[in-house]
Amino acid sequence: MSAIRAQLIDYINEIPDYKLESIKPLLKMLHDDTVFIEKINFDDLSDEDKQDVLQARKDLRSGQTVSLSSLTQ
Secondary structure, eight states, X not given: OOHHHHHHHHHHHHSOHHHXXXXXXXXXXXXXXXXXGGGOOGGGSOHHHHHXXXXXXXXXXXXXXXXXXXXXX
């Protein structure tokens, strides 16, 4: 087991059951490799916006993202 997986399991094991329900959707999204951007209705987007969404998906999957906090500093 990788170190990060072991660390996350330790964190999860310390969370009370009543709080686990709130993180379940996030874990499912990560497990299923989906993010909120997957639910965009492409019919409502311009061609340029469609390309931006597709590029964002590609960047997310490859880990090439920029945090919002780094943009606001």
